[in-house]
Amino acid sequence: MTDTEPTVRCPICLSRVALDPELLWIRPPESLEYRRLTIPPDATDDQRRRLLRRAKVLCPNRIDEYPEHYLPYRYVDQSREPVVVALVGAPASGKTHLLASMVGTLQEQGLERFGLSVSPLDVDEYERFTNTLVQPLLSRGRVLPRTNQNVWEFALGLLIDDTADPEGPGRAVAFFDVSGENLTSSGDVSDQAFFDRVDGFFFVISPDDLENDQTDITFSTVLDLVEGKHEKAAVLVLGKSDRYRFEPPVDRWLREGAPGLDPALILEETRDLYAFIDRYDKGSGYLRPWFEVGRTAIHAVSATGSVRLDDTRYARPVRPRRVLQPFLTLMAMTGVKGGDDVQGIGF
Ligand SMILES: Nc1nc2c(ncn2[C@@H]2O[C@H](COP(=O)(O)OP(=O)(O)OP(=O)(O)O)[C@@H](O)[C@H]2O)c(=O)[nH]1
Ligand SMILES: [Mg+2]
Numbered sequence: 146m147t148d149t150e151p152t153v154r155c156p157i158c159l160s161r162v163a164l165d166p167e168l169l170w171i172r173p174p175e176s177l178e179y180r181r182l183t184i185p186p187d188a189t190d191d192q193r194r195r196l197l198r199r200a201k202v203l204c205p206n207r208i209d210e211y212p213e214h215y216l217p218y219r220y221v222d223q224s225r226e227p228v229v230v231a232l233v234g235a236p237a238s239g240k241t242h243l244l245a246s247m248v249g250t251l252q253e254q255g256l257e258r259f260g261l262s263v264s265p266l267d268v269d270e271y272e273r274f275t276n277t278l279v280q281p282l283l284s285r286g287r288v289l290p291r292t293n294q295n296v297w298e299f300a301l302g303l304l305i306d307d308t309a310d311p312e313g314p315g316r317a318v319a320f321f322d323v324s325g326e327n328l329t330s331s332g333d334v335s336d337q338a339f340f341d342r343v344d345g346f347f348f349v350i351s352p353d354d355l356e357n358d359q360t361d362i363t364f365s366t367v368l369d370l371v372e373g374k375h376e377k378a379a380v381l382v383l384g385k386s387d388r389y390r391f392e393p394p395v396d397r398w399l400r401e402g403a404p405g406l407d408p409a410l411i412l413e414e415t416r417d418l419y420a421f422i423d424r425y426d427k428g429s430g431y432l433r434p435w436f437e438v439g440r441t442a443i444h445a446v447s448a449t450g451s452v453r454l455d456d457t458r459y460a461r462p463v464r465p466r467r468v469l470q471p472f473l474t475l476m477a478m479t480g481v482k483g484g485d486d487v488q489g490i491g492f
């Protein structure tokens with residue numbers, strides 16, 4: 146990539162972003178302030194690489210529709226457009242717990258056995274995510290706070306290498322986790338420009354709403370506004386499925402573990418859960434993503450393993466169940482994980 150031909154679009158405001166190695170920024174995890182990063186001209190390649198894992202680029206923010214914002218250097222320094230993932234679901238459906246438990250489980254287990262190697266796009270932001278969400282949930286059994294209304298940054302950025310493709314440069318993947326409240330009105334959703342750039346969705350189903358015959362407004366608001374859905378991928382996530390651990394067919398899938406990248410098993414789980422959701426759904430729109438998005442699959446997960454004790458704590462140690470499965474399936478459906486054997490994933 147050259148400085149004159151920026152290839153990457155900012156997912157927050159959709160401006161093209163050029164890379165100027167002379168103008169980089171940094172924000173240490175304990176700080177709120179951005180400051181200039183100067184890389185000494187005599188730095189070794191290794192030193193340079195280490196610094197660039199913490200560096201940020203100020204977005205030109207062409208239309209001035211959004212407050213000033215920064216992107217990780219490694220997001221901008223890509224030869225292919227990064228992949229953008231959005232979590233969609235009602236307030237309190239469990240989006241943030243899902244993302245935090247996914248990252249915690251990734252840190253613990255990795256995905257090397259499935260041919261994926263995952264690293265932070267931006268070390269400082271990743272540490273911030275770990276300190277504020279992953280550790281409190283998984284190490285201290287804390288209930289995470291509900292997501293703030295106005296976020297102008299993605300929650301998490303990862304660099305994902307397909308180890309079966311050693312020549313491949315890896316893909317940058319950005320995960321947006323906005324508050325469910327912000328997904329209930331068309332005005333608020335259209336204010337979030339990243340929805341015009343999304344490649345993959347997690348549509349998180351809340352069992353409480355499903356059982357109470359409550360229509361999911363967030364699914365329909367997003368699906369009504371997003372264009373080109375046939376080109377996109379979505380995993381419907383039956384969240385909080387610890388609630389259904391004795392109920393067929395969810396019990397079986399919780400007991401037997403996860404299908405990994407086996408297309409036949411993913412299809413079997415998807416079929417089972419489609420029938421399960423359809424039984425409760427009674428036309429409330431929970432299956433709309435299935436009909437409208439190009440490639441879809443359905444998985445049951447539990448981000449916590451059990452219900453919370455009170456407003457702040459979980460009764461038992463937090464043990465996520467199957468949270469890496471939606472991640473893996475979405476990486477296969479968005480092409481981050483390539484290869485003939487995963488072509489059949491997504492229905
Ligand atoms: N039983 C159970 N409860 C869960 C699980 N995941 C989340 N919860 C509960 O659901 C509530 C909301 O979780 P959040 O992750 O904050 O939900 P959210 O969708 O991010 O909510 P907003 O940010 O307001 O849109 C919390 O009280 C959690 O305790 C789970 O896997 N099982
Ligand atoms: Mg949230």
Ligand SMILES: [Zn+2]
Binds near residue numbers: 155156158159204206
């Ligand atoms: Zn921007």
